[in-house]
Amino acid sequence: MTDKETPKGLGRGLTNYGDNEFSLYLRRSMASSMGYSREMLDKPVVGICSSGSGYNNCHRLMPELVEATKRGVLAAGGLPIEFPTISLGETFLNPTSLMYRNLMSMDVEEMIRAQPMDAVVVIGGCDKTLPAQLMGAANAEVPVVYCAVGPMLTSPYDGERLGACTDCRRFWGKYRAGEVSDEGIKRIEGSLATTAGTCAVMGTASTMACIAEALGMTLPGTASIPAVHADRLRAAEASGARAMQLALAKGDDRLLPKDIITPKSVENALRVLLAIGGSTNAIVHLTAIAGRLGIPVPLDRLNEMSDETPVLVDLKPTGAHYMEDLFAAGGLVGVLHALRPLLHLDTVSVAGETLEARLDADKTWVDHDIVRPFDAPFQEKGGLVALFGSLAPRGAILKRSAADPTLFEKEGRAVVFSDLADLAARIDDPELDVAADDFLVLQNAGPKSPAAMPEAGYLPIPKKLARAGVKDMVRISDARMSGTAFGTIVLHVTPEAADGGPLGVVRTGDRIRISVQNRSIDLLLDDAEIARRLEEIRPTEVQPIHKRGYRHLYMNSVTQADQGVDFDFLVWKD
Ligand code: FES
Ligand code: MG
Numbered sequence: 397m398t399d400k401e402t403p404k405g406l407g408r409g410l411t412n413y414g415d416n417e418f419s420l421y422l423r424r425s426m427a428s429s430m431g432y433s434r435e436m437l438d439k440p441v442v443g444i445c446s447s448g449s450g451y452n453n454c455h456r457l458m459p460e461l462v463e464a465t466k467r468g469v470l471a472a473g474g475l476p477i478e479f480p481t482i483s484l485g486e487t488f489l490n491p492t493s494l495m496y497r498n499l500m501s502m503d504v505e506e507m508i509r510a511q512p513m514d515a516v517v518v519i520g521g522c523d524k525t526l527p528a529q530l531m532g533a534a535n536a537e538v539p540v541v542y543c544a545v546g547p548m549l550t551s552p553y554d555g556e557r558l559g560a561c562t563d564c565r566r567f568w569g570k571y572r573a574g575e576v577s578d579e580g581i582k583r584i585e586g587s588l589a590t591t592a593g594t595c596a597v598m599g600t601a602s603t604m605a606c607i608a609e610a611l612g613m614t615l616p617g618t619a620s621i622p623a624v625h626a627d628r629l630r631a632a633e634a635s636g637a638r639a640m641q642l643a644l645a646k647g648d649d650r651l652l653p654k655d656i657i658t659p660k661s662v663e664n665a666l667r668v669l670l671a672i673g674g675s676t677n678a679i680v681h682l683t684a685i686a687g688r689l690g691i692p693v694p695l696d697r698l699n700e701m702s703d704e705t706p707v708l709v710d711l712k713p714t715g716a717h718y719m720e721d722l723f724a725a726g727g728l729v730g731v732l733h734a735l736r737p738l739l740h741l742d743t744v745s746v747a748g749e750t751l752e753a754r755l756d757a758d759k760t761w762v763d764h765d766i767v768r769p770f771d772a773p774f775q776e777k778g779g780l781v782a783l784f785g786s787l788a789p790r791g792a793i794l795k796r797s798a799a800d801p802t803l804f805e806k807e808g809r810a811v812v813f814s815d816l817a818d819l820a821a822r823i824d825d826p827e828l829d830v831a832a833d834d835f836l837v838l839q840n841a842g843p844k845s846p847a848a849m850p851e852a853g854y855l856p857i858p859k860k861l862a863r864a865g866v867k868d869m870v871r872i873s874d875a876r877m878s879g880t881a882f883g884t885i886v887l888h889v890t891p892e893a894a895d896g897g898p899l900g901v902v903r904t905g906d907r908i909r910i911s912v913q914n915r916s917i918d919l920l921l922d923d924a925e926i927a928r929r930l931e932e933i934r935p936t937e938v939q940p941i942h943k944r945g946y947r948h949l950y951m952n953s954v955t956q957a958d959q960g961v962d963f964d965f966l967v968w969k970d
Pocket of ligand 2: 486523595599600601878879880
């Protein structure tokens with residue numbers, strides 16, 4: 397069917413009653429009951445995919461953003477129709493938000509497909525929401541403009557600024573070490589998150605907003621606008637107007653997500669991820685988003701790029717500043733200018749312009765302390781590296797930009813916790829046999845474990861060591877860690893323990909060697925011993941943890957970290 401023949405607006409994708417004219421008549425009749433004039437019902441429709449929820453503090457201003465988006469659509473001559481999907485408030489979900497990312501992505505994908513719309517503005521931002529929405533939108537057959545809700549502002553506290561959530565962890569560590577009182581931690585709790593918006597540092601949400609912009613799925617220049625800034629509403633209005641233009645566009649101008657998310661734009665996004673010192677979670681999410689379009693994100697490519705791409709942005713948890721400072725510095729465009737020689741400039745954004753045209757037109761890079769030039773970087777090498785070896789045959793991730801380099805080339809004795817309950821029960825036991833030079837190992841916290849890969853990889857320093865002044869230790873697990881966390885923490889060990897990975901056979905007292913330089917992580921046992929132990933723990937009869945429902949589907953279908961923790965049936969199929 398050509399563009400000309402494709403029905404627009406409410407005539408699109410009719411409900412099946414076996415009589416299309418009847419279907420349209422009935423649909424218009426029901427839509428009329430919402431008070432629309434017939435003139436409005438004949439206009440092209442721009443859907444507004446909203447993820448507001450009382451369980452999502454980050455999306456508190458969703459109603460205002462939807463209103464502003466509607467304004468943009470109306471002014472451009474379209475009919476805006478808001479629709480809800482589920483929302484994932486990071487700290488409100490049990491066992492962990494990641495488990496529901498794929499569910500939300502299915503909700504977004506199917507509601508865009510099932511309902512009549514000629515284009516859609518998708519709004520969200522909290523950690524798993526943005527990836528879920530881009531995963532869901534990747535295969536849309538209508539144009540999609542993504543609009544992030546924007547980051548929180550910081551708030552003053554005892555002469556410094558606090559912002560979720562690197563400071564949350566810093567002060568919690570001090571509280572555990574006895575350096576902050578009960579009264580103090582209560583005051584801090586009330587000062588960490590004081591506005592709407594996503595966490596104020598370069599955590600997962602901000603990283604993914606930058607990735608969405610680098611991919612080209614948002615309007616240029618919008619990733620870092622604070623949630624409460626009037627520019628954020630203007631960005632929503634402009635997103636609505638642009639979506640309407642795309643709804644009317646024909647031929648090659650009618651850009652679909654598959655025209656924007658390409659192998660080249662995914663490489664650009666990886667560069668940006670490395671240069672902003674972005675979250676480890678983003679590698680899983682970008683792999684999942686790209687995977688929906690059949691674009692691989694191999695970890696050895698990450699390693700190659702990591703060596704060529706310095707960290708340019710001085711934001712927590714890697715550096716000292718907050719998203720509001722990146723905004724004041726001109727936003728992501730400075731990073732793109734600094735990375736220009738490494739980027740694919742012929743990629744196209746939802747604005748319809750190439751990256752080259754954008755960079756030629758937009759020179760708003762105003763602060764070279766927050767966003768450093770390429771030849772005077774904040775750190776010489778990219779933020780993330782993948783380690784491979786007998787402990788992680790398919791890879792593990794280390795955020796070296798937020799880690800202690802004195803622990804990068806090291807052999808240590810494993811102190812093993814078999815799961816999260818074991819960790820909680822023993823980590824602070826004064827009798828625990830542990831020293832600062834040991835490696836803490838957590839098993840059974842990967843995607844297929846009952847814990848479903850929570851952000852538990854940031855294992856606490858045992859209290860007795862914390863009180864003795866130990867700030868960092870090598871910690872290894874198949875879990876994830878929050879994008880706002882820091883430390884020498886090896887994550888996403890693949891295959892995971894619960895899927896028969898060698899992590900599951902490590903015992904307290906075994907030796908492990910990591911070398912960031914060699915990109916290696918090895919369990920210092922001979923191969924035959926590892927194989928023997930794996931055979932020993934092989935389950936004879938697999939008992940499903942969840943017998944029914946979504947959790948059953950999840951456990952049966954979830955892939956490993958190197959494949960994005962997506963469902964095997966949702967990745968691209970030719
Ligand atoms: Fe939503 Fe941090 S809790 S981004
Ligand atoms: Mg987070």
